[in-house]
Amino acid sequence: xxxxxxKEGKVLVVRVCENRIDAHLAPDLKQQLGNLIDSxxxxxxxxxxxxxxxxxxxxxxxxxxxxxxxxxxxxxLCQPQPAVTSLFKxxxxxxxxxxxxDSAGAIxxxxx
Numbered sequence: 001x002x003x004x005x006x007k008e009g010k011v012l013v014v015r016v017c018e019n020r021i022d023a024h025l026a027p028d029l030k031q032q033l034g035n036l037i038d039s040x041x042x043x044x045x046x047x048x049x050x051x052x053x054x055x056x057x058x059x060x061x062x063x064x065x066x067x068x069x070x071x072x073x074x075x076x077l078c079q080p081q082p083a084v085t086s087l088f089k090x091x092x093x094x095x096x097x098x099x100x101x102d103s104a105g106a107i108x109x110x111x112x
Contacts, residue, residue, distance in 0.1 A: 001028040005036075011110045012036060013103060015047035021058030030061035034068055042073025045106040049079035054087055066097070078106035 002017040014036070018025055036044065046062065048054075066075050078100040080088065088094040100106035 001025045001032060003029075003032055008107050009111055011043045011045055011107050012041040013045045013047055013107065015049070016051050019050060020053045020055075021051055021061065022053065022055045023057040026055075026057035026061040029058070030064050033061070033065040037065065037068045037073070042069055043110045044073070044075040045103060045110055046075060046077050047079055047103055047106075048077055048081070048084055051084055052081050054084050059087070059091060059093065062097070063093070074110050076100060076106045076110055078103050 004015040004017055006013045006015075014033070016029070021029060033044070033046075044065070046065075062075075062077075069075060076098045077088075079102060080099060085094075085099065088097065088099065098106075098109060100109065
C-alpha cells in the first residue's frame, strides 16, 4: 500500500495513493496505520481523495486505527470520493468518523 505522509504541526496527514482499499490492501493499511500510531502519531488525517472504492475489510482497517488510538488522539477523514462517502453513510460510519471536504478543515479539526 502506497501512502504519502506530511506533518502539519502535531497532525500527520496520510494520503492513500491507491484507488481501492480492498481485501488485498486492507491488511497493509491496518499495519501501516498501526505502526504510525505506535510510534506516537496520534493525530491523523486520512486523505482518501484518490480512493474510488472501499470494501468491508478496508472499513475494518480504518476502524482498527481508531480503536488503536483508544482516546489518546484523533483520526478524521478528508476528501472522499462520492462512492466512498456513500459507503460511510450506508454503514453509518459517518456518525463515528468526522469527514471533511478538504485537508485544511480536517487538519484544523484535529489540531484543536
